[in-house]
Amino acid sequence: MNHSLNWAVLGIGVIANEMAQALQKMGKSLYAVGNRTHEKAVKFAETYGVHKVYDCIDDMFTDEQVDIIYITSPHNTHYAFMKQALEHGKHLLVEKSITLNSRELDEMIQLAEQNHLILAEAMTIWHMPLYKKLWDMVRGGEFGKVQMITVNFGSFKEYNMENRFFNLNLAGGAMLDIGVYALSVVRSFMDEQPNQIISQWKSSPTGSDEQAAILLQNPSGQMAAVALSMHSKQPKRAMISCETGYIEIMEFPRADRAVFVDAETGKRTEITCGESRQALYYEMTDMEDAVQNADASAMQLPYSKDVMDIMTKLRKDWKLQYPKEQW
Template structure:
């Protein structure tokens, strides 16, 4: 039986995700306990908006507050590693926005530190938590559609060439891979029975040297294959297709999907599956995080999948020699 305890959440950052997180807590009939931000005035305004009890003068205060159970890190991903290390060293469970770290070295260190401190660490990857995917994984695992054969994923955004913003700025760890590729590779990993071992790619840099565009081919030991097409400067649908022996699953707007279409390979008959609600994406994430903390079982967070995805992204960037300033691989 799950221990009943009111867990106090603190959020680091006050951007879009932090606002969604505060709203998600309200849906859980809870209030956000505390907020910290590099700009104090923004933290104060955020606290006033959501009735947050505690505002920290400095971010470091958050890590030493005994009342904090879980910290949700929503700051830019190039800042995650340092914040994660300080939080874990001070006994805080951590939920971290994607991409959870910059590379595999950072993530492996943080996984080891969380284990050493007996703390829960999870990536706020919507795909791990949306009810639709939990139903679809069960459907695929049941064998009703036969074995997974091929997965195809597209994700493209048209971002103007503003080389100072986070999409292209190397100092902010810009590029398609860590911003949108992490979603595409996560859905691929979630429907593969084991991690890909064969990975091939092509890429095109932006004027800053960030990865503007890439195509990726993946294959695992079970001969399941995938293709991924990413772009930060050309629009594509957020579309995923999981092709099995007896039919295929098509998912539009896949990062926060709440419906999918299943097409029978022989008859062509189509049926729609609906589960959850796109608008509640962070609510599902945070419910799963609380379950993991209260039970001590982090399997629901799929951190091993986050590691597999990070290993692929790091491998590709190394092949491209696309290293961020001051990054240590």
């Protein structure tokens, strides 16, 4: 396949706006948009010169001109939309968290494979040039073996129980909203999937997961500690402790710089690559390359699956199941 790919976006929130701008940087326009509120979709289309607005979202899945759909709707809607899209032959980039749980993701992976389609999670960490550089350096043995990873991510969200952060009907809570970033960093710097996972958590007044502390260890002895909060601010900080020093990454979900601190000398070396504001551009160019070359390795779906398995295990431990969710 070497024709110009047509993108459609489902949902018109912040990510959809960034996505439309990223396509413009790629020298093209968004082909189509669908949204629950049609008038908002029309306004979005006018802003970004979108070719087509669907009267009904289902029309997006049957439109033969659409190659790739980017799903940016709330977590709890992903599974049903993904199923329709994959059944109609569309490649999919799905906003994190890609599904609610492992059962849903495993089903969608199988469906994508059956239909020879690319399925991927829109996880910025997989695509930022800085991480690709750091992974190469770590795997090349520049810092010695990764021993311990610590990650903090906390937002102070007001107790508005109607919004997606606390609303269980919208699959709200720290795990699927911010935990997915923290666990993605952890998994990407570990040699293998953690097999020992323990945690403590605190619920919000709605019963969603407001706060959590998670400890992980894999068979080769690499460990991680993750602290998440939705009602108390923390820095977005990841620290990868290796044998010869540690790597510190601030604002880690879209990072373009890191600092390596030498264990013996304390010398600080800055490592930079890419630009934070181009996160969606990197994500979407990787997706286009995956579709054009039928090679999904850069989309890191196996990592997304491992992270989903961890998150599902944790919520099962907590007995935190969303309304109508099937494990």
